Amino acid sequence: MERNDMKQDIVAEATAWLEQALAVLREEFPAHANPGQPCRIRWNALLCDADLVALTWPQALGGRGLPTSDLIAFHALCARFGAPQPINSIAHSILAPTLLQFGTDAQKAKFLPGIRAGTEIWCQGYSEPGSGSDLASVRTRAARTDGGWVVNGHKIWTTQAHLARWCFALVRTEAGSVGHRGLSFMLVDMRSPGVRVEPIRQLTGEADYNEVFFEDVRVPDGHIVGEVGDGWRIAMAAAEFERGIYFLPRVVQLEHELDRARTLLEQAQLDDADTGAYRHRLLEVSDSCQVIRWRVEQVVSQVAAGKTPGTDGAILKLLWSETRQKVIELQLDLLGERGMVGPDAAGAYCEDAAVVREFLWSRAETIVAGTSEIQRNIIAERILGLPKDKHANPS
Ligand SMILES: Cc1cc2nc3c(=O)[nH]c(=O)nc-3n(C[C@H](O)[C@H](O)[C@H](O)COP(=O)(O)OP(=O)(O)OC[C@H]3O[C@@H](n4cnc5c(N)ncnc54)[C@H](O)[C@@H]3O)c2cc1C
CATH class of the missing domain: 1.20.140.10 (Butyryl-CoA Dehydrogenase, subunit A, domain 3)
Incomplete structure (x- = not known):
């Protein structure tokens, strides 16, 4: 598709594409069979190849510059066609809008292309044993070191951590702080030494969730979104994207x-x-x-x-x-x-x-x-x- 044609009617474009792409998907994964991870990974790749992710991102950042109403119309259409949830929807619907609103230019340039291309899956590292509903009680801590932070802690229920290249995590960057003060919204490379992922098997028999252990994991300075200590505000904005779009x-x-x-x-x-x-x-x-x-x-x-x-x-x-x-x-x-x-x-x-x-x-x-x-x-x-x-x- 020519990038000049991008402002065309997204519903017409997506309708034609969805019919043919879902036929391809159903050949490989029958509609009634478990719409599990392999099917969702394939669907994410098909969407990325068709330029049907990043609809609302600015064109300069690899997006299509469409209005949010088009994104919503596209989601509604996917649901009407019974399309599965793409594996990277946490990145598409929660992290990307958060980065676009609060991230630096360097963070956008570093992290958005992998989401757009479908090469980098993200997970959300908020919950901890003892910190679920009361999220502001997170205990995972990050201590200052030369050029960055050293993270130690234990996250749980982390969807797709076993597939993820990156994790956006809520961590305590101010020693001794309590509640929502002293928290930061940190982007952690899941390939870093010290990251350990243990699967949790759920009722369906699948293992979509994990425990994630951070043991002296080094995170560079530029990987905090917003100000150090402003993580609660960023995480709450991300949570609203989650409930609104995801x-x-x-x-x-x-x-x-x-x-x-x-x-x-x-x-x-x-x-x-x-x-x-x-x-x-x-x-x-x-x-x-x-x-x-x-x-x-x-x-x-x-x-x-x-x-x-x-x-x-x-x-x-x-x-x-x-x-x-x-x-x-x-x-x-x-x-x-x-x-x-x-x-x-x-x-x-x-x-x-x-x-x-x-x-x-x-x-x-x-x-x-x-x-x-x-x-x-x-x-x-x-x-x-x-x-x-x-x-x-x-x-
Ligand atoms: C399918 C699934 C996917 C998930 N994926 C992720 C993920 O990717 N990343 C992540 O960080 N987390 C994830 N979670 C974790 C999820 O956010 C937490 O399970 C949730 O916030 C609840 O926390 P908790 O399990 O610690 O329960 P608790 O907070 O311990 O709650 C236990 C019970 O007490 C009740 N309760 C607690 N506080 C109050 C209160 N003040 N008033 C009334 N009742 C209360 C709760 O409603 C619940 O019934 C996922 C969970 C599920 C089920």
């Missing part, structure tokens, strides 16, 4: 999962009482999906106007994750014994039982990126103005 395709996907539940109900051979009970459940989740649709519009207009989603992101994340669990439970119940088959020896599920994997996966969705309880705290305190939880995060 989750968007999965939120749009919910509509299609609801359609599948509707179809299963139409096909099910049930007596009147059971049909009534299932219809009631379907109505409840349909109503929630309608509310989610309105909330998506709210968040999308905020992001398109150049703002972060703020508390709207918390509402959307809470509604989506809890409704999705209910939709998948409904599908599973309607499938009955057809849905009881586990994965084959290669870890792939047959078409009906693919919902089993989604069921197992969806358990994690009310935890990732802030638990439901934490989203409720945010809504209670920042939207409803209720008194602050004295035991919660000091942010």
